[in-house]
Amino acid sequence: MKTSRNDDARWNVRSAGGIDVDRLERSLKLRVRRVGRGRYRVWGGREPHWVDLYTRRLPRCDCGDHLWRDRVCKHILAVLLREGDEHVIGSLAELVDRYRRRPDAA
Secondary structure (H helix, E strand, O other): OOOOHHHHOOOOOOOOOOOOHHHHHHHOOOEEEEEEOOEEEEEOOOOOEEEEEEEOOEEEEOOHHHHHHOOOOHHHHHHHHHOOOHHHHHHHHHHHHHHHHOHHHO
């Protein structure tokens, strides 16, 4: 049986604070490059960041939002989108619904 590289990630959305739709929206503008097993370089914001999906059963990022607020940051969300995480992709529906409800979306 062939396993994808996503099968190795020890990711639990709820235990990591859930998915903030505002952060998810900001993550859509970022670029991601896989640089090793579970390691990613993310750029497109103020400065580039490193994301590690395979450490201590939770993803990690070197940005202040993740380190100081202990939240799932936009960089982690960008990486999870790149890797096809079903929870993050599912949250895109909430983002789309938000834009559909806007008065200027018609």
